[in-house]
Amino acid sequence: MDHASPLERILRGVALTVVVVFFMFPLVWILLMSFQTNETILRSPPSLVFQPTLDNYRALLGGRLVGAGSTLQVSYVQNLMNSVILSVSSVSLALLLGVPAAYAFARFRFRGSEDIAFTLLSFRFAPPLLVLLPLALYFQQIGLANTYIGLIWVYQLIVLPLILWIVRGYFEDISPDVEYAYRLAGHSWFAAFRKIALPLAGPGIAAAGLLAFIFAWNNFVFALVLASADKQPVTVGALAFITASGIQFGQIAAAIVLSNAPTLLLALYAQRHLVEGLSLGAVKG
Amino acid sequence: MAGIDLDNVTKRFKGTAALDGVSLTVPEGETLALFGPSGSGKTVLLRVIAGVVQPDAGRVRLGGRDVTEEPPEDRGVGMAFQNFALFPHMSAFDNIAAPLTARRDAPSVLKAGVERVAKLLKIDHVLGQAPRQLSNGQKQRTALARAMAGQPKVLLLDDPLRNVDAKLRFEMRLELPRLLAREGVTAIYVTQDYREAMALGKRIAVLFEGRIAQIATPDEIYHAPATLAIAKLFGDPAINVLDVTPERDAHGPFARLSDRRAPLDPGLAHAVGRACVLGVRPEAIRFVDAEAPGAVPVTVEAETPLNEKTVTLAVTRRGRELLISRPAGAPGPATGPAHVAVDSVHALLFDRETGARIAPEPPGGAIRGAAA
Amino acid sequence: MAVIADTPPRPRRFRVGARALPYLLSLPALLVCIGILIPFGTAIWYSLQRYRLSQPWARRMNWGQNYVDFLSDPAFWNTLQVSMVYAATAVVVQLVLGLSIALLLQRRTRLNNVISIMLLLPLMTAPVLASLMWTLMTNANFGVLSWAAGQIGFEDMRWASSPRTALFTVLLVDIWVYTPFMVILLLAGLRSLPSQPFEAAALDGAPRLFVFWRITLPMLTPYILTASLFRLLDAIQQFDIIYGMTQGGPGNTLMVFQVEAYLNFFQQTNVGRSAALMMILWAITYALSAVFIKQWLRLRERARGEV
Numbered sequence: 001m002d003h004a005s006p007l008e009r010i011l012r013g014v015a016l017t018v019v020v021v022f023f024m025f026p027l028v029w030i031l032l033m034s035f036q037t038n039e040t041i042l043r044s045p046p047s048l049v050f051q052p053t054l055d056n057y058r059a060l061l062g063g064r065l066v067g068a069g070s071t072l073q074v075s076y077v078q079n080l081m082n083s084v085i086l087s088v089s090s091v092s093l094a095l096l097l098g099v100p101a102a103y104a105f106a107r108f109r110f111r112g113s114e115d116i117a118f119t120l121l122s123f124r125f126a127p128p129l130l131v132l133l134p135l136a137l138y139f140q141q142i143g144l145a146n147t148y149i150g151l152i153w154v155y156q157l158i159v160l161p162l163i164l165w166i167v168r169g170y171f172e173d174i175s176p177d178v179e180y181a182y183r184l185a186g187h188s189w190f191a192a193f194r195k196i197a198l199p200l201a202g203p204g205i206a207a208a209g210l211l212a213f214i215f216a217w218n219n220f221v222f223a224l225v226l227a228s229a230d231k232q233p234v235t236v237g238a239l240a241f242i243t244a245s246g247i248q249f250g251q252i253a254a255a256i257v258l259s260n261a262p263t264l265l266l267a268l269y270a271q272r273h274l275v276e277g278l279s280l281g282a283v284k285g
Numbered sequence: 286m287a288g289i290d291l292d293n294v295t296k297r298f299k300g301t302a303a304l305d306g307v308s309l310t311v312p313e314g315e316t317l318a319l320f321g322p323s324g325s326g327k328t329v330l331l332r333v334i335a336g337v338v339q340p341d342a343g344r345v346r347l348g349g350r351d352v353t354e355e356p357p358e359d360r361g362v363g364m365a366f367q368n369f370a371l372f373p374h375m376s377a378f379d380n381i382a383a384p385l386t387a388r389r390d391a392p393s394v395l396k397a398g399v400e401r402v403a404k405l406l407k408i409d410h411v412l413g414q415a416p417r418q419l420s421n422g423q424k425q426r427t428a429l430a431r432a433m434a435g436q437p438k439v440l441l442l443d444d445p446l447r448n449v450d451a452k453l454r455f456e457m458r459l460e461l462p463r464l465l466a467r468e469g470v471t472a473i474y475v476t477q478d479y480r481e482a483m484a485l486g487k488r489i490a491v492l493f494e495g496r497i498a499q500i501a502t503p504d505e506i507y508h509a510p511a512t513l514a515i516a517k518l519f520g521d522p523a524i525n526v527l528d529v530t531p532e533r534d535a536h537g538p539f540a541r542l543s544d545r546r547a548p549l550d551p552g553l554a555h556a557v558g559r560a561c562v563l564g565v566r567p568e569a570i571r572f573v574d575a576e577a578p579g580a581v582p583v584t585v586e587a588e589t590p591l592n593e594k595t596v597t598l599a600v601t602r603r604g605r606e607l608l609i610s611r612p613a614g615a616p617g618p619a620t621g622p623a624h625v626a627v628d629s630v631h632a633l634l635f636d637r638e639t640g641a642r643i644a645p646e647p648p649g650g651a652i653r654g655a656a657a
Numbered sequence: 658m659a660v661i662a663d664t665p666p667r668p669r670r671f672r673v674g675a676r677a678l679p680y681l682l683s684l685p686a687l688l689v690c691i692g693i694l695i696p697f698g699t700a701i702w703y704s705l706q707r708y709r710l711s712q713p714w715a716r717r718m719n720w721g722q723n724y725v726d727f728l729s730d731p732a733f734w735n736t737l738q739v740s741m742v743y744a745a746t747a748v749v750v751q752l753v754l755g756l757s758i759a760l761l762l763q764r765r766t767r768l769n770n771v772i773s774i775m776l777l778l779p780l781m782t783a784p785v786l787a788s789l790m791w792t793l794m795t796n797a798n799f800g801v802l803s804w805a806a807g808q809i810g811f812e813d814m815r816w817a818s819s820p821r822t823a824l825f826t827v828l829l830v831d832i833w834v835y836t837p838f839m840v841i842l843l844l845a846g847l848r849s850l851p852s853q854p855f856e857a858a859a860l861d862g863a864p865r866l867f868v869f870w871r872i873t874l875p876m877l878t879p880y881i882l883t884a885s886l887f888r889l890l891d892a893i894q895q896f897d898i899i900y901g902m903t904q905g906g907p908g909n910t911l912m913v914f915q916v917e918a919y920l921n922f923f924q925q926t927n928v929g930r931s932a933a934l935m936m937i938l939w940a941i942t943y944a945l946s947a948v949f950i951k952q953w954l955r956l957r958e959r960a961r962g963e964v
Binding site: 012015016019020022023024026027029030033041042043044045046093096097098100101103104105107108110113116118119120121122123125126127128129130131132133134135136137138153156157160164169172173189214217218219220221224225235236238239242249252253256259260263264266267268271274275278279280281282283284 | 676678679680682683685686687689690692693695696697699700703757758761768772774775776777778779780781782783784785786787789790791792793794796798799801804833836837838841842845846849880883884887890894896897900901914915918919922928931932935936938939942943945946949950953956957960961
């Protein structure tokens with residue numbers, strides 16, 4: 001395609017421009033909106049010329065939203081903290097549980113291994129509300145409703161299968177002979193796992209962890225059903241904003257930007273591993 | 286005391302037997318070459334000894350100790366893998382040191398131990414490098430050094446020269462026997478190259494489809510192979526194979542080759558009338574004048590040099606192909622008609638049905654029977 | 658075992674555990690997930706009951722009545738239809754767009770790599786946040802898209818608030834978020850195809866369209882199937898975007914399964930009907946995932962084999 005006709009090159013250029021504009025515009029526009037006051041946002045026609053302000057972020061992080069004539073107390077910082085707590089803990093727990101299991105599934109063909117692995121995978125594809133709604137009633141009864149522990153447990157449904165299947169693939173890529181060689185040198189099974197398998201699968205495990213973090217952070221429905229305001233992550237919190245009256249539009253935009261920034265930055269950081277992760281190891285990037 | 290003792294070891298994968306009742310004894314300090322075509326179960330056998338594969342039945346004893354149920358780390362076995370299996374995230378030094386760190390040796394002991402084997406294998410100058418920085422030959426030596434560093438009683442070498450170039454392979458073929466003898470280790474050396482097997486093994490075990498077909502010295506295997514299949518694997522170019530049915534006359538047993546009488550070993554009288562295969566090594570055939578006794582007319586079709594010898598392809602009148610080898614430089618006929626003489630007295634005779642060799646009976650008449 | 662080892666007893670450190678080891682390693686993960694089977698069983702149980710949180714005294718088993726009621730329930734048929742239309746349209750549009758974009762980006766130039774990394778950003782945006790972003794952009798007062806629509810003649814475009822355009826608007830967000838998923842998977846697939854068939858076709862001077870239909874597409878089929886099934890499984894369960902934008906409205910134009918079940922549970926407190934709805938969605942996804950997993954495994958096997 002080096003010798004494409006000029007017309008073709010122009011068409012290609014136009015097509016790529018349309019693609020970039022369509023997918024980037026919303027992110028850019030909301031980012032711009034977050035630096036504007038209500039006055040500039042409400043201008044018609046919309047304009048790119050405005051005096052940028054950090055007021056929206058200041059108000060959001062300060063927890064006091066001064067709207068049209070009223071002051072509203074919001075706990076956006078609390079939402080942000082909840083997101084961090086829920087995502088970090090559930091991914092840590094999933095790594096702790098999932099990495100040894102992934103190793104077992106990669107290395108041993110034991111009775112029932114495939115069945116167990118697929119059962120765990122099937123959680124990824126089952127409708128979440130199917131279990132969430134009865135769980136909401138149970139959580140009320142056993143006191144797990146609106147607790148971090150209950151939420152972190154439920155988050156395992158999405159992060160654990162992800163980690164299990166991706167990390168399993170990375171373990172399978174390590175030749176078993178390398179581990180055998182270490183054991184034949186006189187080291188125990190556990191030493192071989194710790195000194196050979198873990199370091200060699202390390203980058204893959206890290207990538208799986210990052211991707212799981214992104215999915216946990218972006219999750220909405222679990223906390224919507226199981227958490228009240230003080231335990232809600234940013235996804236649920238941000239939705240509450242837009243329906244609340246008296247909030248300035250720039251502040252909503254700022255909330256979206258702040259909620260979205262961590263996952264986008266992590267995605268850029270881990271982008272080389274994302275393809276493999278998104279397809280649960282079926283496609284190599 | 287036997288260094289390695291396998292008793293009726295059987296291993297099946299999905300119903301097919303990779304090892305089928307293998308029994309084998311290697312005396313302490315001896316090197317046994319384990320030879321067989323790919324898929325014959327060599328590597329599985331090695332892995333059973335190492336404890337990396339669990340046998341379905343049978344016992345494994347090392348130095349008299351039954352280790353069948355023991356994990357690899359307790360067996361005191363060193364192993365060099367075909368694909369080297371170096372630890373990619375450790376330096377050559379740390380790779381070689383692995384057996385010593387397992388014992389929690391003091392740093393000075395550890396350093397001395399690594400340097401000792403590294404010097405033996407001439408890799409002491411690359412110890413600081415990572416495996417990916419090493420040449421193939423250095424990787425292979427590092428793998429060997431790692432296997433030997435812990436001074437194991439038993440050393441398993443899984444075709445360690447397979448993935449290195451010809452020059453290095455030749456060097457190591459000379460060097461290894463000395464090294465193994467010096468360490469006094471009981472070793473099994475797996476290879477697919479018959480010459481390597483003959484160079485390295487005091488004895489050779491030939492494995493076929495999960496069974497030991499023959500265990501004998503290299504010389505015996507070459508001159509008295511148990512089966513036709515073994516005869517075909519040892520020798521390059523491969524042994525000539527001719528269907529014959531031995532007959533007998535006043536002078537003793539003979540086979541007909543292009544209507545010429547080819548005398549057989551007198552001890553083969555008992556094979557008369559059986560459907561047989563005559564195996565003639567290419568170097569047991571030579572070109573002769575038409576008048577020479579027993580000269581068989583052939584047509585020379587092609588010729589190719591093969592290292593130290595020249596190999597000729599000739600076709601008999603009946604259309605049977607013969608490979609004939611002669612020392613390089615020795616004069617040979619041009620393409621076209623020629624005559625050959627076959628040293629049929631020393632040729633090998635096999636049963637056509639079973640492939641088992643029909644051994645000549647000693648003159649005394651005592652029946653030694655065909656080798657199994 | 659008949660043979661008794663003739664060796665002194667050794668410390669049986671790992672031998673006892675050797676066979677149990679894989680179970681020990683995977684057990685914790687399994688235990689954590691097993692708890693999920695309990696609510697799953699409960700959901701089946703609830704779906705066979707007349708159960709309203711507001712009328713606890715009237716709770717009783719009615720066996721399959723919830724399901725039988727669906728047959729004559731226009732709301733149910735609406736839900737089924739909306740879910741199907743939503744999922745099918747989303748996947749088809751995303752496939753066509755995704756394949757086109759992947760073909761545009763196929764060559765490994767720096768620009769193409771930068772664009773494909775940019776495409777990750779919508780995909781990594783939380784779907785519910787994406788729906789908020791588009792809600793802001795389609796706001797009737799200040800939304801930039803509302804203004805743009807007015808400029809090209811759609812003066813009164815009401816986007817998600819109008820029954821006529823709600824499905825379109827929500828699909829637009831779905832497409833914005835998930836088309837990159839198709840692009841990324843298909844791009845990886847395209848780049849992993851062997852080059853010989855293409856070189857041979859180029860030597861023969863085969864026309865581009867012929868190459869695309871007869872070589873590229875057949876070889877890419879496993880990737881297309883995997884990616885599409887993956888998306889279909891997600892799209893039929895879409896909740897975040899629809900709930901975030903319209904809560905199933907206006908009216909019942911966007912009452913897909915999960916939104917309907919959620920509202921049944923929390924607004925009408927009709928636990929029985931809600932559970933029965935989820936069971937039907939589960940049956941659909943289960944059948945789909947059986948097909949998908951087979952396809953996915955085949956592809957995965959191949960990817961691992963190529964290492």
